[in-house]
Amino acid sequence: MDGISFHNSTQVINDDKNKNGVLLMISSVQCKDMSLTTLWDPGANMSLITHKTAKRLGLSGQDITLSVTKVGNVTEHVQSKEYVIPLTDLGGKIWTIKAYGMEEVTAEVARVDMSRVEQLFKGINKNDIHRPTGQVDILIGTDCCILMPNKEEQIGNLQLMKNQFGYCIRGSHPLLEVPKLSNHGIVRIYWASGKIIPLNDIHVLDRDSIKDKLDSLFDIEGPGKQTTLKCGSCKCGKCAVGQSQHSLREERELNIIKSGMIHDEESQQWIVNYPWIKNPNNLPNNVNSAVSRLGSTEKRLLRNSLKYASAYDEQIMDMVKRGIARKLTKEEMMRHNGPIHYIPHHEVLKPESKSTPLRIVFNSSSSYMGHTLNDYWAKGSNVINDLLAVLIRFRQESIALAGDISKMYNAIRLSPLDQHTHRFVWRNLETHRDPDHYALLTVTFGDRPSGAISTLALHQTAQMYQHIYPDASKMVIRNSYVDDILQSVESVDNARLITQQTEKMLACGGFRIKHWIISGNEKCGSNLQSPVSGESVEVDLDEFAHEKILGMRWDPKQDLFDFKVKINFFS
Numbered sequence: 001m002d003g004i005s006f007h008n009s010t011q012v013i014n015d016d017k018n019k020n021g022v023l024l025m026i027s028s029v030q031c032k033d034m035s036l037t038t039l040w041d042p043g044a045n046m047s048l049i050t051h052k053t054a055k056r057l058g059l060s061g062q063d064i065t066l067s068v069t070k071v072g073n074v075t076e077h078v079q080s081k082e083y084v085i086p087l088t089d090l091g092g093k094i095w096t097i098k099a100y101g102m103e104e105v106t107a108e109v110a111r112v113d114m115s116r117v118e119q120l121f122k123g124i125n126k127n128d129i130h131r132p133t134g135q136v137d138i139l140i141g142t143d144c145c146i147l148m149p150n151k152e153e154q155i156g157n158l159q160l161m162k163n164q165f166g167y168c169i170r171g172s173h174p175l176l177e178v179p180k181l182s183n184h185g186i187v188r189i190y191w192a193s194g195k196i197i198p199l200n201d202i203h204v205l206d207r208d209s210i211k212d213k214l215d216s217l218f219d220i221e222g223p224g225k226q227t228t229l230k231c232g233s234c235k236c237g238k239c240a241v242g243q244s245q246h247s248l249r250e251e252r253e254l255n256i257i258k259s260g261m262i263h264d265e266e267s268q269q270w271i272v273n274y275p276w277i278k279n280p281n282n283l284p285n286n287v288n289s290a291v292s293r294l295g296s297t298e299k300r301l302l303r304n305s306l307k308y309a310s311a312y313d314e315q316i317m318d319m320v321k322r323g324i325a326r327k328l329t330k331e332e333m334m335r336h337n338g339p340i341h342y343i344p345h346h347e348v349l350k351p352e353s354k355s356t357p358l359r360i361v362f363n364s365s366s367s368y369m370g371h372t373l374n375d376y377w378a379k380g381s382n383v384i385n386d387l388l389a390v391l392i393r394f395r396q397e398s399i400a401l402a403g404d405i406s407k408m409y410n411a412i413r414l415s416p417l418d419q420h421t422h423r424f425v426w427r428n429l430e431t432h433r434d435p436d437h438y439a440l441l442t443v444t445f446g447d448r449p450s451g452a453i454s455t456l457a458l459h460q461t462a463q464m465y466q467h468i469y470p471d472a473s474k475m476v477i478r479n480s481y482v483d484d485i486l487q488s489v490e491s492v493d494n495a496r497l498i499t500q501q502t503e504k505m506l507a508c509g510g511f512r513i514k515h516w517i518i519s520g521n522e523k524c525g526s527n528l529q530s531p532v533s534g535e536s537v538e539v540d541l542d543e544f545a546h547e548k549i550l551g552m553r554w555d556p557k558q559d560l561f562d563f564k565v566k567i568n569f570f571s
Helices: 051-056 142-147 210-221 248-259 287-304 306-321 330-335 387-394 416-420 450-464 470-479 492-507
Strands: 026-031 034-040 048-050 062-070 074-088 094-102 138-140 150-155 158-163 166-171 193-197 261-264 269-272 325-327 345-349 358-362 399-405 412-414 423-426 436-440 484-489 513-518 526-529 536-538 547-549 552-555 560-562
Touching: 026 166, 048 051, 051 074, 051 094, 062 287, 094 138, 094 142, 248 261, 248 450, 261 450, 269 450, 287 306, 287 345, 287 423, 306 325, 306 358, 387 470, 387 484, 399 492, 412 416, 412 450, 416 436, 450 470, 450 492, 470 484, 470 492, 484 492, 492 513
Parallel strands: 034 138, 048 094, 269 412
Antiparallel strands: 026 034, 026 074, 048 138, 062 074, 062 193, 074 094, 150 158, 158 166, 261 269, 325 436, 345 358, 399 484, 399 513, 423 436, 513 526, 526 536, 547 552, 552 560
16 A cells, blocks of 8 residues: 555644743843733733732823633623823834733743853844843733834744844744743633723623522522521631631621711701721722713713613712712812722612602612722621511511611711712713712612611610600511511501601601501501601502512402512413
């Protein structure tokens, strides 16, 4: 048989019998009389610089958001800056490039003995190739392809490269002892491709860990099934203290939250200092990012419709009117010398809500330059009542009653420091002018400790007045679940009495009940607070054919739970 076995003559060019690593194109580039360790990467479509290097060069960048696709086709959004960098070549010519800020570009460059290079390439000595070591300051990609080094000469798998800034080499050769990275020291190249995107075209997800999310799921889906640890003397921070279901860490965080809560007797309201676990002075002033996001928010709102955008504006103005937020004066902003942080905001549609079909949400989990406001606060422990126990007690007696606390979080005031770290911008859709600056004045939904703070304030209000209203206090402490208060009693008269006592008691803590619903067939079986006079008025239960309680639909007239499902007959 005549033939050639081509695969027997195949040459493996990256065989690692020499146990050496591979050299990347590294050289030293001058910028503002400083030498920058530069990585030339033809596989990157954008140039990068470390924030530390940009600061050392005195560069002031423009705030942008990058959509970065890492190796493995994983995409993430990164808050960054766009820097303009003047690089000086060997001839003294200045090349101006744009690069985007990152905390770190790659792993550090290891030292390589370059003394044998002159044995490999004719006319080249070791002083012609300066290969710096340590952290890479700047990466230059194919967006600056005119500056990319070109191949001058090649010996085996080693290439001599040259551009306007001098020589560098890449590849490998047995004479060059290049440290080989282990499996645990892979070069951390964070890019494969990237693009600039508008700041508000992304949704920043909560940065809670998967474990926290699973724990939250199991808390809801499996109430009453948690085992209580009782070691009590453990110092690991995971075991519970005595009969408590809080870990030592949670117990410490809970004490921090409690110590920051003050009840103002004069205003009959709670004032809270947030539980800072990081120095708030480290927070960056992200006003430019906030203004940029505002522009994107305005465009999106107006693109939907003027009516839609106006509803958003009305919600902001309603917040100011109700004392939830206030406009800051220029004098106050100049006078304030503490930490400053701005929170982005967006709308959430709630078509099932008659009072607020469009609700504004403030995103304290938004990241800016590696800083996330929620990471600066302790969370505390889960202090809400057991869901199953509340539900069972709600079904215990013949008459059921349900109360809804109106805007529970907004009943608690923020300290001055926390107000200035809860700033936001708005300009009433008048896009031609500079925005006004506002500060939130109350606890905000979405803040990491907000759930623990609001529940503790509610329970402590009940404890403070339990000697005056013992039944109402017991009901709130045992049978409240977030902003729902549920109870069952023997008669309608008892229901009315306990609702009146509860309203008086909670008013001492700044809380207001939006409405009470009492089960039954009578017209007087329910009462609702009038928005005009503030007095209770009789309503027909037909107006509350279904009330949402604990995530379920309750029919108060028949005192039954039902479920609404959607069936797809075409699947």
